[in-house]
Amino acid sequence: MADGPAALEAPVAEAAAGAPFVRVEGVSKKFGTFLAVDDVSFDIARGEIFSLLGGSGCGKTTLLRMLAGFEEPTKGRIHIDGRDVTDVPPYERPVNMMFQSYALFPHMSVEKNIAYGLKHEPLSRGERADRVAEMLELVQLQDYGGRKPHQISGGQRQRVALARALARAPKLLLLDEPLAALDKKLREHTQFELMSIQEQTGVTFIVVTHDQEEAMTLSSRMAVMEKGRIRQIGTATDIYEYPQNRFVADFIGSINLFEGQVRAVSGGVAQVEVEELGQVSVTAEGEVAAGQPVTLALRPEKLSLSRTEPEAQNRVAGTVESLAYFGKDSLYRIRLASGRVVSANAPNARRGGEGQWVADWEDDVWLSFAPSSAILLVE
Numbered sequence: 423m424a425d426g427p428a429a430l431e432a433p434v435a436e437a438a439a440g441a442p443f444v445r446v447e448g449v450s451k452k453f454g455t456f457l458a459v460d461d462v463s464f465d466i467a468r469g470e471i472f473s474l475l476g477g478s479g480c481g482k483t484t485l486l487r488m489l490a491g492f493e494e495p496t497k498g499r500i501h502i503d504g505r506d507v508t509d510v511p512p513y514e515r516p517v518n519m520m521f522q523s524y525a526l527f528p529h530m531s532v533e534k535n536i537a538y539g540l541k542h543e544p545l546s547r548g549e550r551a552d553r554v555a556e557m558l559e560l561v562q563l564q565d566y567g568g569r570k571p572h573q574i575s576g577g578q579r580q581r582v583a584l585a586r587a588l589a590r591a592p593k594l595l596l597l598d599e600p601l602a603a604l605d606k607k608l609r610e611h612t613q614f615e616l617m618s619i620q621e622q623t624g625v626t627f628i629v630v631t632h633d634q635e636e637a638m639t640l641s642s643r644m645a646v647m648e649k650g651r652i653r654q655i656g657t658a659t660d661i662y663e664y665p666q667n668r669f670v671a672d673f674i675g676s677i678n679l680f681e682g683q684v685r686a687v688s689g690g691v692a693q694v695e696v697e698e699l700g701q702v703s704v705t706a707e708g709e710v711a712a713g714q715p716v717t718l719a720l721r722p723e724k725l726s727l728s729r730t731e732p733e734a735q736n737r738v739a740g741t742v743e744s745l746a747y748f749g750k751d752s753l754y755r756i757r758l759a760s761g762r763v764v765s766a767n768a769p770n771a772r773r774g775g776e777g778q779w780v781a782d783w784e785d786d787v788w789l790s791f792a793p794s795s796a797i798l799l800v801e
Contacts, residue, residue: 442501443468443626444489444594449498450650451484458484460650461498466643468503471620471627473637476647477673482630485647486596489628490519503593516593522602524583526571533558533567536586543590557585560619577608584616588623597629601636613639634674638662646670664707667801671719678725678764680718684710684798691793694718698762702736705794717799724795725766727754727780727787734790740764742785754781756789764789 442465451459459481466472474482487493489500491512499508507515518539526535536554545553558564561581563574571579580600587595600616601609613636620627631637637644638658645655646669654661654670665671672679682696692706696718710716731737740756743763747770754766766789768780781787 442466443470443503444472444628445499445501446485446489447499447501449485449488449495449500451481451488451493452496458650459488459495462650462652463498464645464652464655466626466628468626469624470642471617471629471640473629473631473641473644474647475631475634475637475644477632480647481650482647483598486519486598486628486630489594490517490596491515517596518587518590518592518594519596519598520583520587520600522599524579526579526582526586528571531568531570532563532574532582535571535582536589539586539589553589557589560588560622561585576604577612580604580612581615584619588619588625592625594626594628597627599631600629601631601633609633609636610639616640646673648673665719665797665799668717668719668799671717671797671799676722676765678720678722680720680762682716682718684712684714684716686712692716692798694798698758698760698764699736699738702796703793704796704798706798708798708800710798710800714800719797719799720764720791720795722753722765722767723751724791725764726790727756727766727768728790729781729785729787731788732790734792736793736796737788737790739786739788742781742783742787745781745783752780754787756787 444466446462446464449459449462450457462485474485476482484493488495491507491510495508499506501507503516527538530538533554536557537550540550540553558567561584563578563581563585566574566578571582601612604612617640629640641658643655643657644661645652646661647653648669654666661670662674665674668679671677680696680698682694685693685695685701687706687710690706692704692710693701694704694716695701704718726732738758740758742754743757744755746753749770751767751769754768756764756766758764
């Protein structure tokens, strides 16, 4: 399998070229009068790690269960590998699912847990043993086959569950909050292990998660969901740097949002009147016109912080109301003359005690940003 950037770009290109491995067409799901999934459509290419990202109750797990066959769509169709599986029962789909709880049998060894999913496969005892050994090697647990789940760590239990799910060689693996039970450091490490295993097997992964960093790390592409609908699909860069609406901009990462109105547009640059900032220049990447109300979005790390007035075109004065030290960077909360508090990040490039603070509590400072650093949103 190819590695590097080309490996990530290939599934995206395949999906765009109209050769989807998974196709969801106008799928909705009602529970009584409650509409859990509302007219959702998307394509996934073979070999992608595709994430469904959203808060609790947005419909992502219901959508995953429909892909698995555990729920039947109220309307719409689901295709996997060119086959319409909408009415196909779960056990006849080329799909396996890894649950958030891992659902390991506590009385069985690691080997027997992995082998459990193979009991209905047409394999001899020797073939079954070979498959289990292959899965143990894949997840780097060769020396743990005889242990019980309570005798291994949370990260190792996660890998056992993954090995069991992959043992039947599914074409599509569905993962429901697969890393939620792990602590932050182990979760970050396991994300890269999961990516490596997916690359080795070539199995298409669909991951449900509420964790933004997890989705951005794992995914070749992701879908951001709200109230049963998909609000945007794209790569991590697309979603973070080029949100298509206010919901996505506000949901992903930290951001400062301002209401404004376009005064003029010329040469791809919009002049936007913002009450708290005055008139600012912003690169206009979409269709905007004079008189149009917009939302101006600024990520904290795109704002430059200084003690002296900069020469930048977009600048505003304020006072440091509070700050927090996070090690690699510091978060400053700046109160502007209007009373609005704005968040700005500054990297801590030097060790403590060497003047790493750009400013301190109650210091007067200036914030500035480049026209291309701001995002104009019309939704």
